[in-house]
Amino acid sequence: MSSKTNQSILGRLRTSATALRENKVLRRIFRTKTGLIGASITIGLVMVAIFAPEIAPYDPIEQNYGSVNQAPSLSHPFGTDRFGRDIFSRVIYGSRYALGLGVGIVAIQVLIGVPLGLIAGYYGGHIEAAIMRLVDITLAIPGIVLALAIAGMLGGGLVPLIVALAGVGWRGFARLVRGDVKSVMEEEYIEAANAAAVSDVRIMLRHILPNASASIIVYATLTLPSVILQTAALSFLGLGIQAPAPEWGAIIEAGRGQLATEWWISTFPGFAIMIVVIGFNALGDSLRDALDPKQSRPF
Amino acid sequence: MLKYVIRRLLVMIPVLLGVTVLITLLINLSPGDPARAALGAQADAQAVANLRQEIGLDQPVYIRYIEWVAGVLQGDLGTSIVTGEPVNQMIMERLPATLELSIVAIAITFVIALPLGVISAVRQYTWMDTGSMVFAIFWLSMPSFWLGLILILLFSVELGITPISGRSGTIFTVEWLSYLALPAFAIGARRAGLLTRLTRSSMLEIINEEYIRTAKGKGIGGRAVIYTHAMKNAMIPIATLVGLQIPMVLSGSVIIEYVFSWPGIGRLLVDSVSRRDYPVVQGIVLVYAVIVLFANLIVDIAYTQFDPRVTYD
Amino acid sequence: MTEPLLAIDDLNVRFRTEDEPVYALNGVDITIEHNEVMGIIGESGCGKSVTALSVLQLLQSPPAEIIGGEIRYKGENLLERSDSEMDEIRGNEISMIYQDPMKALNPVLTIGQQVTEPLLAHRDVTKDEAIDEAIEMLRACGLADAERLVDEYPHSLSGGMRQRVMIAMGLITKPDLLIADEPTTALDVTTQAKILDLLEDISDEFDMSIMYISHNLATVSEVADRITVMYAGTVAERCTMNELFELPLHPYTRKLIESIPKLDTVHERLPAIEGSVPTFNEPPSGCPFASRCPQYIGSACDEVVPQAQPPGEAYDVEAEHTVACHLYTDASSEKPPWTTEEQTHDSAY
Numbered sequence: 001m002s003s004k005t006n007q008s009i010l011g012r013l014r015t016s017a018t019a020l021r022e023n024k025v026l027r028r029i030f031r032t033k034t035g036l037i038g039a040s041i042t043i044g045l046v047m048v049a050i051f052a053p054e055i056a057p058y059d060p061i062e063q064n065y066g067s068v069n070q071a072p073s074l075s076h077p078f079g080t081d082r083f084g085r086d087i088f089s090r091v092i093y094g095s096r097y098a099l100g101l102g103v104g105i106v107a108i109q110v111l112i113g114v115p116l117g118l119i120a121g122y123y124g125g126h127i128e129a130a131i132m133r134l135v136d137i138t139l140a141i142p143g144i145v146l147a148l149a150i151a152g153m154l155g156g157g158l159v160p161l162i163v164a165l166a167g168v169g170w171r172g173f174a175r176l177v178r179g180d181v182k183s184v185m186e187e188e189y190i191e192a193a194n195a196a197a198v199s200d201v202r203i204m205l206r207h208i209l210p211n212a213s214a215s216i217i218v219y220a221t222l223t224l225p226s227v228i229l230q231t232a233a234l235s236f237l238g239l240g241i242q243a244p245a246p247e248w249g250a251i252i253e254a255g256r257g258q259l260a261t262e263w264w265i266s267t268f269p270g271f272a273i274m275i276v277v278i279g280f281n282a283l284g285d286s287l288r289d290a291l292d293p294k295q296s297r298p299f
Numbered sequence: 300m301l302k303y304v305i306r307r308l309l310v311m312i313p314v315l316l317g318v319t320v321l322i323t324l325l326i327n328l329s330p331g332d333p334a335r336a337a338l339g340a341q342a343d344a345q346a347v348a349n350l351r352q353e354i355g356l357d358q359p360v361y362i363r364y365i366e367w368v369a370g371v372l373q374g375d376l377g378t379s380i381v382t383g384e385p386v387n388q389m390i391m392e393r394l395p396a397t398l399e400l401s402i403v404a405i406a407i408t409f410v411i412a413l414p415l416g417v418i419s420a421v422r423q424y425t426w427m428d429t430g431s432m433v434f435a436i437f438w439l440s441m442p443s444f445w446l447g448l449i450l451i452l453l454f455s456v457e458l459g460i461t462p463i464s465g466r467s468g469t470i471f472t473v474e475w476l477s478y479l480a481l482p483a484f485a486i487g488a489r490r491a492g493l494l495t496r497l498t499r500s501s502m503l504e505i506i507n508e509e510y511i512r513t514a515k516g517k518g519i520g521g522r523a524v525i526y527t528h529a530m531k532n533a534m535i536p537i538a539t540l541v542g543l544q545i546p547m548v549l550s551g552s553v554i555i556e557y558v559f560s561w562p563g564i565g566r567l568l569v570d571s572v573s574r575r576d577y578p579v580v581q582g583i584v585l586v587y588a589v590i591v592l593f594a595n596l597i598v599d600i601a602y603t604q605f606d607p608r609v610t611y612d
Numbered sequence: 613m614t615e616p617l618l619a620i621d622d623l624n625v626r627f628r629t630e631d632e633p634v635y636a637l638n639g640v641d642i643t644i645e646h647n648e649v650m651g652i653i654g655e656s657g658c659g660k661s662v663t664a665l666s667v668l669q670l671l672q673s674p675p676a677e678i679i680g681g682e683i684r685y686k687g688e689n690l691l692e693r694s695d696s697e698m699d700e701i702r703g704n705e706i707s708m709i710y711q712d713p714m715k716a717l718n719p720v721l722t723i724g725q726q727v728t729e730p731l732l733a734h735r736d737v738t739k740d741e742a743i744d745e746a747i748e749m750l751r752a753c754g755l756a757d758a759e760r761l762v763d764e765y766p767h768s769l770s771g772g773m774r775q776r777v778m779i780a781m782g783l784i785t786k787p788d789l790l791i792a793d794e795p796t797t798a799l800d801v802t803t804q805a806k807i808l809d810l811l812e813d814i815s816d817e818f819d820m821s822i823m824y825i826s827h828n829l830a831t832v833s834e835v836a837d838r839i840t841v842m843y844a845g846t847v848a849e850r851c852t853m854n855e856l857f858e859l860p861l862h863p864y865t866r867k868l869i870e871s872i873p874k875l876d877t878v879h880e881r882l883p884a885i886e887g888s889v890p891t892f893n894e895p896p897s898g899c900p901f902a903s904r905c906p907q908y909i910g911s912a913c914d915e916v917v918p919q920a921q922p923p924g925e926a927y928d929v930e931a932e933h934t935v936a937c938h939l940y941t942d943a944s945s946e947k948p949p950w951t952t953e954e955q956t957h958d959s960a961y
Binding site for chain 2: 133134136137138139140141142143144145146148149150151152153156225229232233236237238239249252256259260263266267269270273274275277278281282
Binding site for chain 2: 665668670672674695696698699700701702703704707708710712715716717718719720729730732733734765767778781
């Protein structure tokens with residue numbers, strides 16, 4: 001069998017399989033209650049983030065000493081903080097941080113973790129041992145501790161936050177992809193591709209990666225809520241996004257000192273985080289059920 | 300068994316060495332001057348230079364690394380550049396508080412999660428299943444630090460039942476519990492949410508195994524099927540989960556210690572990070588790594604208790 | 613005629629799936645007399661295991677639901693029993709052994725714990741007495757080393773040994789009916805033969821009936837007295853073991869017999885039945901075998917569900933020999949394209 005026919009058969013098999021799956025996936029997601037909730041919240045979050053200036057009644061940062069520390073009311077549904085800023089507007093703008101940072105950081109984790117996992121699983125031997133040893137070492141340090149040390153030592157702020165969370169999260173993707181590669185490698189068509197003298201990179205990208213893609217998508221969707229929580233946590237500790245930026249964790253931290261008197265400042269952004277996290281968890285769960293790759297959730 | 304433990308301890312050495320390298324790299328590649336940070340922006344250049352020399356910052360990275368590791372091997376984690384206290388002492392003073400909080404949090408996690416997970420698996424598709432899962436989603440979606448604040452607001456501020464923060468009282472007294480309850484629950488709730496789901500899914504997997512049908516076919520009754528046959532198998536993945544929970548609970552404790560001013564190493568870490576007190580940060584990260592590695596070892600040994608197929612020799 | 617030990621009467625089982633329901637059993641009738649071995653044969657997916665599991669109500673529900681019929685055991689309809697009432701029957705009066713002894717034994721419990729369990733649940737015995745009986749039963753099932761084995765875990769036993777354990781576990785309460793669901797399929801050929809011998813011995817020794825399920829006609833023929841041929845959730849033919857080979861009536865049965873490799877003839881290749889067992893998303897509206905049938909006779913096969921009945925006077929068969937095929941009903945004026953005499957000559961048995 002020539003390498004050309006070999007590849008085209010593989011290619012055709014794969015395309016039809018993917019098409020069949022994708023068609024079914026959307027249907028399955030929207031059929032379940034979980035999927036519907038997840039998809040609606042996700043779409044809602046994207047909408048809120050895009051149209052924040054239209055939705056928010058006030059500027060999220062501008063201070064207004066005429067309306068300081070007001071309890072929730074019709075004009076300020078979530079109340080105001082000690083600088084007279086409208087909490088509702090700040091929470092609305094906060095969606096941009098959650099979505100932007102969440103997706104961005106997960107993307108970086110994927111870009112680091114997936115290639116490392118592919119390489120480890122495909123080449124095996126010393127390369128695999130080295131990469132997995134690195135994973136083991138970082139896994140010995142609890143996630144937040146490592147992220148805190150990285151972010152803190154880099155001085156806090158946007159870039160340290162991204163570096164810290166990407167630096168903690170890539171290892172999950174590396175492990176997942178390595179496992180997938182190992183099981184795919186045993187299947188015959190990789191041998192066929194190997195025998196047909198296709199280059200390593202091509203085998204990895206064309207034959208192995210598509211097989212791991214379902215579990216990567218699911219894992220990424222389920223990692224997103226964790227990253228959103230971690231972003232808020234680091235900002236809450238003063239090591240991520242800094243006030244006056246309307247990041248949810250930072251808003252909660254700012255209201256902490258007034259908790260007993262102005263409870264609304266810290267309370268509402270927390271609900272926002274909860275809803276978004278529920279949404280992505282639900283979306284990830286229904287995606288997993290629809291794609292059904294054998295894998296557990298990240299935690 | 301002893302051989303296995305020794306082998307595992309030996310494997311730990313390169314991992315711990317890796318951790319020390321990672322920590323050192325992290326701290327030395329970071330921009331800014333810890334001495335300057337420790338003394339404050341107003342300090343004069345001479346004082347900063349003196350401190351740099353005193354804590355060895357004027358030496359190359361590898362020398363400082365070797366000196367640090369040499370110290371660690373002798374049980375000396377160095378001195379805080381902010382307070383001048385020995386790091387060992389700072390950690391040892393606070394470690395019991397962290398361990399106490401983490402252990403209670405893990406206990407809460409399991410007490411909530413195991414029964415709920417099992418019930419929802421056994422009664423799949425009933426209201427109990429749906430209820431447990433909604434409950435689980437609810438807790439696992441909550442940021443723990445925010446939950447901590449809400450708990451303070453409700454129980455300390457509004458109801459006045461518990462103190463707002465801190466740690467006090469002798470162990471197993473009401474006073475002790477009143478300080479511990481809220482932070483432990485704040486850590487445990489999210490973990491319990493996750494663990495409920497995981498228990499449910501591993502239990503469901505087991506319930507669909509053929510040997511469960513065999514057991515049912517013997518007419519021993521539904522309870523015996525679940526408790527004798529399913530639970531014993533479910534303990535195997537659950538033992539793994541305990542191991543995985545430990546670093547997670549420690550992660551959770553860092554931020555909750557900060558929220559509740561709990562005098563443990565997590566709060567010390569947050570404080571030291573913001574003061575750039577790097578010897579303390581180094582020491583604490585190392586201590587966390589040691590706890591995690593030992594916890595994993597203990598879990599792996601516990602495995603043999605649950606799974607007769609696994610033997611270590 | 614007295615009431616048979618077990619009478620499955622017009623059993624209908626449906627599975628709810630994500631897309632469409634699957635009708636797994638469509639009117640299955642099977643009777644098992646006292647002290648008889650009834651063989652149930654058919655391709656994989658024809659509903660044999662579903663039938664067996666229905667008897668003990670061990671089908672996972674959802675997705676499975678029994679939508680019609682009766683399962684009478686000693687005259688009583690078991691389907692009217694609740695799950696906990698069924699526990700009085702399970703492992704006590706009716707025991708079951710399963711296809712894959714690797715998966716059917718609990719990996720974390722000792723052999724002793726698992727074999728004594730039915731006894732402890734159904735008889736008033738102490739643990740020590742139960743262990744003694746277990747050891748005795750394991751020995752009777754050909755496990756000489758029984759005393760040591762009761763403390764072992766399943767993973768340290770071979771497949772054949774585990775199936776013997778399964779059998780001992782099924783027999784320990786001396787049930788009236790043993791359901792054996794493909795008990796030899798997962799085993800190698802020599803072990804298969806030994807397990808079959810064991811089953812034959814115990815059926816004589818313990819005075820019980822066996823429902824022996826298999827897709828392999830050769831193994832069934834060694835143990836069964838009578839046989840029920842199942843196809844796509846229906847019963848195609850039912851007769852004694854002898855007549856099955858001498859006078860098979862249903863085209864499907866004939867195909868099954870042809871596909872047994874014979875030692876005295878050289879085959880170019882083993883004849884196989886083309887096509888596969890259909891699955892039904894609604895109850896079948898004609899003969900389920902129509903699409904693969906070599907003697908397809910036209911619209912009657914597609915439109916009328918053939919009922920099991922004696923083939924008629926033209927065929928010299930025993931009274932209880934029934935067949936569900938339009939070749940033998942009024943729906944067809946044609947006669948089957950084979951003669952009974954020719955068939956007897958042809959048979960190598």
